[in-house]
Amino acid sequence: MPWSQNQNNDNNPWGKKPSGGGSNQTPPDLDEVIKRLQQRFGGLFGGSGGGSNGTPNLSSGAFIGIVAVAFLLWGASGVYTVAADEEAVVLQFGKHVATKGPGLRWHFPYPIETVEKLPVTRVQRLVIGVRDMGDGRRRQRTHESLMLTQDENIVDISFIVQYKIKSVDNYMFNIDAPEKTVRDASESAIREIIGRTMIDDVLTTKKAEVEIETQTLIQSVLDGYKAGISVTSVNLQDVKPPTAVEHEFKDVQSAKEDRERAKNEAQAYANDIIPKARGEAKKMVLDAEAYEKEAVDRAQGEANRFNSILDAYKLAPNVTRKRMYLETMEEVLAKADKVVIDSKVAGSVLPYLPLNRASSKVEVK
Numbered sequence: 001m002p003w004s005q006n007q008n009n010d011n012n013p014w015g016k017k018p019s020g021g022g023s024n025q026t027p028p029d030l031d032e033v034i035k036r037l038q039q040r041f042g043g044l045f046g047g048s049g050g051g052s053n054g055t056p057n058l059s060s061g062a063f064i065g066i067v068a069v070a071f072l073l074w075g076a077s078g079v080y081t082v083a084a085d086e087e088a089v090v091l092q093f094g095k096h097v098a099t100k101g102p103g104l105r106w107h108f109p110y111p112i113e114t115v116e117k118l119p120v121t122r123v124q125r126l127v128i129g130v131r132d133m134g135d136g137r138r139r140q141r142t143h144e145s146l147m148l149t150q151d152e153n154i155v156d157i158s159f160i161v162q163y164k165i166k167s168v169d170n171y172m173f174n175i176d177a178p179e180k181t182v183r184d185a186s187e188s189a190i191r192e193i194i195g196r197t198m199i200d201d202v203l204t205t206k207k208a209e210v211e212i213e214t215q216t217l218i219q220s221v222l223d224g225y226k227a228g229i230s231v232t233s234v235n236l237q238d239v240k241p242p243t244a245v246e247h248e249f250k251d252v253q254s255a256k257e258d259r260e261r262a263k264n265e266a267q268a269y270a271n272d273i274i275p276k277a278r279g280e281a282k283k284m285v286l287d288a289e290a291y292e293k294e295a296v297d298r299a300q301g302e303a304n305r306f307n308s309i310l311d312a313y314k315l316a317p318n319v320t321r322k323r324m325y326l327e328t329m330e331e332v333l334a335k336a337d338k339v340v341i342d343s344k345v346a347g348s349v350l351p352y353l354p355l356n357r358a359s360s361k362v363e364v365k
Helices: 030-044 060-076 168-173 178-195 199-203 207-225 243-315 317-333
Strands: 079-082 087-092 095-100 103-106 113-118 124-128 130-132 138-140 146-148 154-165 229-240 338-341 361-364
Touching: 079 087, 079 113, 087 168, 095 168, 113 168, 124 130, 124 178, 146 178, 154 178, 154 199, 154 207, 178 207, 178 229, 199 229, 207 229, 243 317
Parallel strands: 338 361
Antiparallel strands: 079 103, 087 095, 087 113, 124 154, 130 138, 146 154, 154 229
16 A cells, blocks of 8 residues: 555554644654564564464564575575586686686585686687578678788688687686687788788698698787687688689689690700700710820820831841731731632642632632
């Protein structure tokens, strides 16, 4: 019942309204007000009878029991379980007081303490450049994937960053939005790496180097923030030119491949012919040197032979002259097709007819 309708009721804790209604009436004494409140509500938790309005009273034992049960339920609400891949951060009035590992745990219930569970061993995955729509389709995010290379070409890159928590304290209290922080750091890092890399290298031979350099730079940025995050890997997914110029880019790449093929063929031909030419040149030089040595040695030998004959001739001219004549005749007749037989022995010699040599002659002297 509203107090306005109970002005004449003796149970009004504020007392009766003054009859005069003037502003100069003295308000009821505070002690009297408290005494009346005790008379009205005091029997609720003590005594054996009912209240003045018929409300049943609770005994002090029942009240203590209710309080004990409520306290037990409140205490039981502090029981929690930490999974094998998690760590629990216990906050006492918002301040970090403990970090708990896997298992069944207890903390002072709310509002004294609260618990935040973090997957410290689970590797989390972040895709940059595209978004999975959930039905097998992927949506391109061009504001993330389009980047400028060192040679001022635009390349479209999507990649995956995998990371995990290495420090729950830093992870919770040093950064506000962990996923957004990792995404922004990753996008900034790869733009820096691509900005100092040629487009042909990104598309062909240096993908692994770009991944390693990007991972190192992301980790450096996060460590600077003291984010408590460890980057485990960076994997490039799609690396291609923008869709608007993809056909023209393929034509350029085909022309470059043709150029490289022609260069390789020319280099292969050069590698085949140049060593052969060098070998022939070396052989000619060696042959010339051998001929030079042979000619010089032969000339020296002839000169030495002539000097030795001259010395012998000076000692015995007649003998030397006859020996030279016989040696000369032996050398000349050895090449002739004529057989000379001494007439004194001709009758005892079996006739010899060199039928295989039509020009051969036999002369008897």
